[in-house]
C-alpha cells in the first residue's frame with residue numbers, strides 16, 4: 001500500500017491553469033509506480049509525526065497528508081478511503097454532523113428511530129460514517145465539525161496561488177470554529193487539499209418571493225431532514241430539476257399536502273437523452289420511486305409551468321402558476337391561482353466554488369449554465385496539490401459525489417482505483433450532463449420578473465433598478481450592476497441574486513468569487529499571516 | 534395523519550423551552566432555532582432595514598442570511614444554523630443588528 005508519498009515529479013505540465021480541453025482529457029496515469037501526488041517538502045516530518053494541539057478542543061496532526069473541506073457524500077467518502085490508504089486526514093465541515101446536504105439527518109437528541117425514511121441509500125452513508133468513527137478513534141482521521149473554512153493559503157511558493165510559478169508545498173486552511181459567541185480561529189496545515197464544498201440552490205426571483213413561507217426547495221428538505229419540521233400544511237413545490245421530485249416526495253410523506261409540483265422544463269426533453277438514462281438503471285429506479293411516491297400522495301406534476309407570483313401580506317397565501325413557452329417565457333392569459341401556505345422553490349444547484357476560485361483553480365461552463373471546476377480524470381484541479389470532488393466539479397448527485405471522493409483519495413495517495421469506480425463516474429457524469437441540459441433555464445424566465453419585484457433580498461434592490469443599470473447606464477456584468485445598485489453586496493454575497501443579476505445584465509453567470517467564504521469576526525482576520533508566508 | 538415524527542419514529546430525549554418575543558415555545562434537543570420557530574408555526578422573525586418587510590428562513594442551509602435573529606441579546610445569528618439551547622431568549626430583529634463581521 002502506497003502509504004509514503006515520495007517526491008513530487010511529473011506534474012510540471014499541470015502548473016498552468018487548464019484551458020477547456022486541458023486536464024479533463026488527461027489520461028488516467030499509471031498509479032502504484034507513479035510519483036505520489038502529495039507534494040512533500042524535504043524537511044517534512046511525515047505522516048508519523050506526533051500530533052500537536054492545533055485548536056483548544058481537538059488534536060489535529062501538525063501537518064496532515066490531506067485536508068478535506070466538506071463532509072458531504074464526496075468529502076466523507078474521500079476521507080475514509082484516504083485513511084484506508086494510509087493517509088493522515090483532517091476533515092473539516094461547517095455543519096455539526098457528517099453527511100452534507102443529501103445525508104442531512106436529525107440530531108441524536110431528536111431520537112429518530114428510522115432516519116433512513118428520509119433518504120435513498122442510507123446504508124451507503126451508515127457504513128462510511130462507521131468507518132469515519134473507526135478511523136477517528138485510531139487517530140487516522142481528525143474530524144472537525146462546526147469548522148467553516150473561509151480561506152486556503154499556499155505556503156512555500158510565491159505565485160502558486162494563481163496557479164503558476166512553483167507549486168506550493170503545503171497549505172494552511174483558516175476556519176471559524178463553533179457557534180457565536182464562543183467562536184474561535186483555527187488553522188490546519190496539510191500537504192494536499194480536497195475541496196468538497198458542494199452546492200447551494202439556484203434561485204430565479206419572481207414577485208413575492210421574499211414573503212415568509214416562500215423557501216428554497218432544498219431548504220425545506222434540509223429543515224425537514226434535520227429538524228423534523230414543515231413550513232406549512234399545503235406546500236406548492238416549484239422551479240426546475242429532479243430535486244423538486246425528491247422534495248415533494250418527502251414533504252408529502254411527512255404529512256404536507258402538495259397541491260402541485262410546478263416544473264419549468266419539460267421532462268420530454270429527456271427523451272432525446274435516453275441512452276444516458278438507460279445506462280443508469282439505478283437512476284431510473286430512483287425516478288420511478290419518486291413517481292410512485294408522488295402518485296401515492298396525489299401530487300400533480302405540471303411541466304412547462306412556473307410560479308410567476310406569490311401572494312400574501314404577512315405570509316404566502318397563494319401562488320399564480322402560468323404556462324411557459326419552450327424558452328421559459330410565461331404565456332399571457334394562462335395564469336391561475338393555487339391557494340397554499342408555503343412554497344418550496346429552486347431552479348437547480350450552483351457549485352460552491354469560492355475557496356477554489358480564490359486559489360486560481362480553472363473553471364468550466366456546465367450544461368446547466370452554472371460554472372464548475374475543471375477537473376482531470378483523477379479529480380485534480382489545475383492547481384497542483386488541490387483536488388475536488390462532488391458538486392463542485394458539476395452538479396451530479398450524491399452517488400457520483402461519493403465515487404469522485406473515492407477517486408480523489410486514490411489520486412492523492414498515488415494508488416490505483418478500481419476500474420469500476422472510473423466506469424461508474426463516466427456513466428453518472430453522462431447522466432448528470434443530460435439532466436443539466438434538460439433543466440437549463442430558458443432566457444424567457446425574466447418575463448415574469450416585474451420591475452417592482454425584489455431581486456437582491458439582502459439589499460432590497462428591485463428588478464427595475466437593475467434593468468436601469470443595464471439598459472441606461474450600460475452595466476454589462478454582475479460586478480458593475482453591484483457597484484451601481486448594491487445588488488449582490490449584502491450578507492449572502494450574491495449567492496441568492498447572482499444568477500438573476502447576471503441574466504438581467506445579459507451575462508451568462510459568473511463563477512463564485514468571494515474574498516471570504518463566510519462572514520469572519522474581524523479579530524480573526526487580524527490573525528492571518530501576511531501574504532507569502 | 535402523517536407527520537415528520539410518524540415518518541422517522543422514535544421519541545426525543547428530553548424536550549425543553551425557549552422564549553420568542555416573550556412567548557414560551559417547546560423545543561426538541563438538536564433542533565435549530567429556525568426549526569423550533571417553524572414547529573410553532575412562526576415563519577418570520579426579522580424585518581428588513583429598508584422596507585421593514587418580514588423575513589424568516591429561506592435557504593435553510595446557512596447561505597442566504599435571511600433568517601438573522603437576535604439570540605440572548607446577540608443580533609445577526611443565523612437561526613437555521615444556531616441550535617436552540619434550553620432557556621434561550623430569542624427576539625425579533627429589526628433592521629440591522631450590529632455589524633461586527635467582515636463580509
Ligand SMILES: Cc1cc2nc3c(=O)[nH]c(=O)nc-3n(C[C@H](O)[C@@H](O)[C@H](O)COP(=O)(O)OP(=O)(O)OC[C@H]3O[C@@H](n4cnc5c(N)ncnc54)[C@H](O)[C@@H]3O)c2cc1C
Nearest residue numbers: 070072073074093094100101102149198218390391397398
Ligand atoms: C439545500 C440542499 C438540499 C439538498 N437536498 C437533496 C436531497 O434531498 N436529495 C438529493 O438527491 N440531493 C439533494 N441535494 C443535492 C446535493 O448537492 C447532493 O447531490 C449531495 O449532497 C452532494 O454531495 P457533495 O458532497 O458534493 O456536497 P454537499 O452534500 O453539499 O456537502 C458539502 C459539505 O461541505 C460543507 N462546506 C461547504 N463549504 C464549506 C466551507 N467553506 N468550510 C467548511 N465546510 C464547508 C457543507 O457544510 C457540506 O456539509 C441538496 C442540495 C442542497 C443545496
Ligand code: FES
Nearest residue numbers: 591593597598613
Ligand atoms: S435560512 Fe438561509 S441562512 Fe438561514
